[in-house]
Amino acid sequence: MSNSVESITVTDNRTGNSVEIPIQSGGVSSTEWAKLLGNIWYYDPGLGQTAMVESSIAEINGEEGILRYRGYPIEQLAENATYLEVAYLLINGELPNKKQYQQWELDITHHTYLHENFRRRFFESFHYDAHPMGILISTIAALSTFYPEAKNVDDPQIRMRHINRLIAKIPTAAAGAQRFSSGLPLVFPDNDLDYITNFLSMMFKIAEPRYECDPVIKQALEKLFILHADHGQNCSTFAARVVGSAQTDPYSSVAAATAALYGPLHGGANEAVLKMLAGIGSYDQVEGFIESVKGGQGRLMGFGHRVYKNYDPRARIIKKAADQVFEVTGKNHLLDIALKLEEHALADEYFISRNLYPNVDFYSGLIYEALGFDPDMFTVLFAIPRTAGWLAHWNEAREQQGRIMRPRQLYTGEGKRDFVPLSKRPKSPK
Numbered sequence: 001m002s003n004s005v006e007s008i009t010v011t012d013n014r015t016g017n018s019v020e021i022p023i024q025s026g027g028v029s030s031t032e033w034a035k036l037l038g039n040i041w042y043y044d045p046g047l048g049q050t051a052m053v054e055s056s057i058a059e060i061n062g063e064e065g066i067l068r069y070r071g072y073p074i075e076q077l078a079e080n081a082t083y084l085e086v087a088y089l090l091i092n093g094e095l096p097n098k099k100q101y102q103q104w105e106l107d108i109t110h111h112t113y114l115h116e117n118f119r120r121r122f123f124e125s126f127h128y129d130a131h132p133m134g135i136l137i138s139t140i141a142a143l144s145t146f147y148p149e150a151k152n153v154d155d156p157q158i159r160m161r162h163i164n165r166l167i168a169k170i171p172t173a174a175a176g177a178q179r180f181s182s183g184l185p186l187v188f189p190d191n192d193l194d195y196i197t198n199f200l201s202m203m204f205k206i207a208e209p210r211y212e213c214d215p216v217i218k219q220a221l222e223k224l225f226i227l228h229a230d231h232g233q234n235c236s237t238f239a240a241r242v243v244g245s246a247q248t249d250p251y252s253s254v255a256a257a258t259a260a261l262y263g264p265l266h267g268g269a270n271e272a273v274l275k276m277l278a279g280i281g282s283y284d285q286v287e288g289f290i291e292s293v294k295g296g297q298g299r300l301m302g303f304g305h306r307v308y309k310n311y312d313p314r315a316r317i318i319k320k321a322a323d324q325v326f327e328v329t330g331k332n333h334l335l336d337i338a339l340k341l342e343e344h345a346l347a348d349e350y351f352i353s354r355n356l357y358p359n360v361d362f363y364s365g366l367i368y369e370a371l372g373f374d375p376d377m378f379t380v381l382f383a384i385p386r387t388a389g390w391l392a393h394w395n396e397a398r399e400q401q402g403r404i405m406r407p408r409q410l411y412t413g414e415g416k417r418d419f420v421p422l423s424k425r426p427k428s429p430k
């Protein structure tokens with residue numbers, strides 16, 4: 001092996017045999033490892049030290065707080081792009097030119113409607129106060145039954161057709177879920193509106209002939225959508241890739257990703273942050289709350305990240321956007337509590353020593369609430385833009401024709417033992 005290639009050497013101390021493994025793109029190949037250690041599994045709970053795939057979609061440098069989509073810094077995209085441009089970039093690898101963008105917008109805005117069955121029967125079948133994330137997950141999964149053609153996952157044209165459809169329909173499904181669980185009639189998509197305004201119209205239109213929205217509000221949501229569009233191999237994207245690796249259709253794969261996002265340690269954190277701030281209740285309770293977290297009573301939601309050991313760059317942009325929104329909507333009463341929490345946590349040894357900084361969810365809920373969204377809609381607001389990221393990864397995996405994902409385990413259970421009939425088992429369990 002050439003000395004110019006950086007490498008590591010692994011020695012099996014049982015036999016004295018060694019293998020030299022080249023370091024490529026910051027990783028070492030398990031195929032080389034297996035040449036020496038075929039039945040020794042690399043034990044990595046939470047997969048914190050494992051690269052499952054090669055990907056060219058999002059680059060994250062957690063030490064320096066850097067996020068780039070296809071090479072473009074997140075700050076530049078958030079400042080200058082539309083969400084649909086970013087979605088195109090994630091899926092296709094390049095920003096669209098004018099003609100490509102017009103066609104993309106047209107394709108998206110002409111697939112916004114859901115089958116009438118959803119409005120008439122599907123939503124109606126949920127309990128009146130069903131959480132919109134539960135409805136959204138089910139809606140996305142149900143879409144697969146309306147488009148069986150999408151099972152042809154090896155056909156790039158069919159893949160692209162359903163990627164367009166899903167990006168187009170997700171705001172309709174999301175708004176429908178919320179309107180249903182609020183007891184409001186569903187609003188039809190208005191295909192003359194842009195992506196963001198159309199979503200806001202489906203969310204908030206009551207009896208006015210056409211929904212009008214403040215440009216500051218629209219811009220803020222556009223920015224939030226861009227910031228949430230992708231983030232490498234996070235829990236939900238990983239779920240999309242795992243399910244997609246079985247050659248599952250895009251709707252079912254994205255439904256699985258949406259379910260992963262629902263959890264409070266992932267996309268559900270934005271809802272949990274708002275509940276936490278409301279629970280703290282007042283400015284002078286902040287120190288006591290921080291002490292309770294340090295004492296092991298719960299976590300400071302919206303803080304900490306598996307990858308970022310520095311300030312999450314998205315949190316910085318959101319914090320700035322919040323100021324612009326509050327100028328229009330008035331300040332969210334929980335903002336002062338959030339600011340004090342951040343200030344105290346960033347100066348506290350417990351949080352410093354564990355590299356715990358605000359993540360994307362710390363301030364996003366405050367803006368969402370100021371924009372008029374209920375807390376149970378916050379994770380849905382994350383799912384809408386992340387759909388482009390999930391689909392970009394799902395599509396990349398199909399292009400790579402990757403193997404089905406099937407990790408190993410370290411078995412720690414009982415050895416072989418014989419079956420005992422029910423009548424002969426001890427009365428009290430071990």
Ligand code: ACO
Pocket residue numbers: 046234264265266267269293298299300301302303304305306307354356359360361
């Ligand atoms: N509050 C208090 N302590 C924390 C927090 C927190 N938010 N996050 C981590 N810690 C502590 C842990 O208790 C642990 O301490 P210990 O070493 O004394 O046991 C240490 O920091 C390391 O924590 P891990 O759980 O090992 O870190 P991991 O990388 O597995 O978890 C996670 C990352 C899930 C994001 C975690 O920081 C967390 O629970 N944060 C709060 C929930 C949250 O905001 N999630 C959103 C993440 S962003 C996203 O998904 C969009």
